[in-house]
Amino acid sequence: MKQLSIEREGAVPASVRTDLEQVFRAAYPKVVGVAARVLGSRDEAEDVAQEAFLAFGRTSVPAGEAVGWLCVAAAHTALNHLRSGRRRASREEAATGAGAVAPDIADAVITLDERRRVRAALSRLPRKQAIALVLRHSGLSYAEVAAALELSPGSVGTTVRRAETALRKELGHASPE
Numbered sequence: 001m002k003q004l005s006i007e008r009e010g011a012v013p014a015s016v017r018t019d020l021e022q023v024f025r026a027a028y029p030k031v032v033g034v035a036a037r038v039l040g041s042r043d044e045a046e047d048v049a050q051e052a053f054l055a056f057g058r059t060s061v062p063a064g065e066a067v068g069w070l071c072v073a074a075a076h077t078a079l080n081h082l083r084s085g086r087r088r089a090s091r092e093e094a095a096t097g098a099g100a101v102a103p104d105i106a107d108a109v110i111t112l113d114e115r116r117r118v119r120a121a122l123s124r125l126p127r128k129q130a131i132a133l134v135l136r137h138s139g140l141s142y143a144e145v146a147a148a149l150e151l152s153p154g155s156v157g158t159t160v161r162r163a164e165t166a167l168r169k170e171l172g173h174a175s176p177e
Helices: 002-008 018-041 042-056 065-094 103-121 129-136 144-148 154-172
Strands: none
Touching: 018 042, 018 065, 042 065, 065 144, 103 154, 129 144, 129 154, 144 154
């Protein structure tokens, strides 16, 4: 326990391997390469390599077996990073409500412009078609739309399809103002 507190204070622990620097210089590029292939990021791979070398420094693995041991340790550590990253992303997504991200101002402006264009095109449709389209896309059933517009329930689908076609045509003809 005393040694642990000394390590935390930045002192070199008494059990450092004498061959650690030599193994590090020889194996580092290969260990980083293994981790980078798993993670796809050199920066993250270097962090993983550091963890692998720290773990190696606490082992009694012979220096002749160090490269193989370090590469396996790097692969396992990198996979653990991927798994923990996915779990973290999943938790963050759940916490923010299904990955909702605040839109930037450009997205907001585009959305407002698109809504304005749709509303303008909708206003140019025949009244019954525009209302049928709005009611149906607001979640009303065919029967509810039919009752509201005094249509037969069978004609609601046709009216809505015609309205959608007319809206697409209007949006295609309308130039952004």
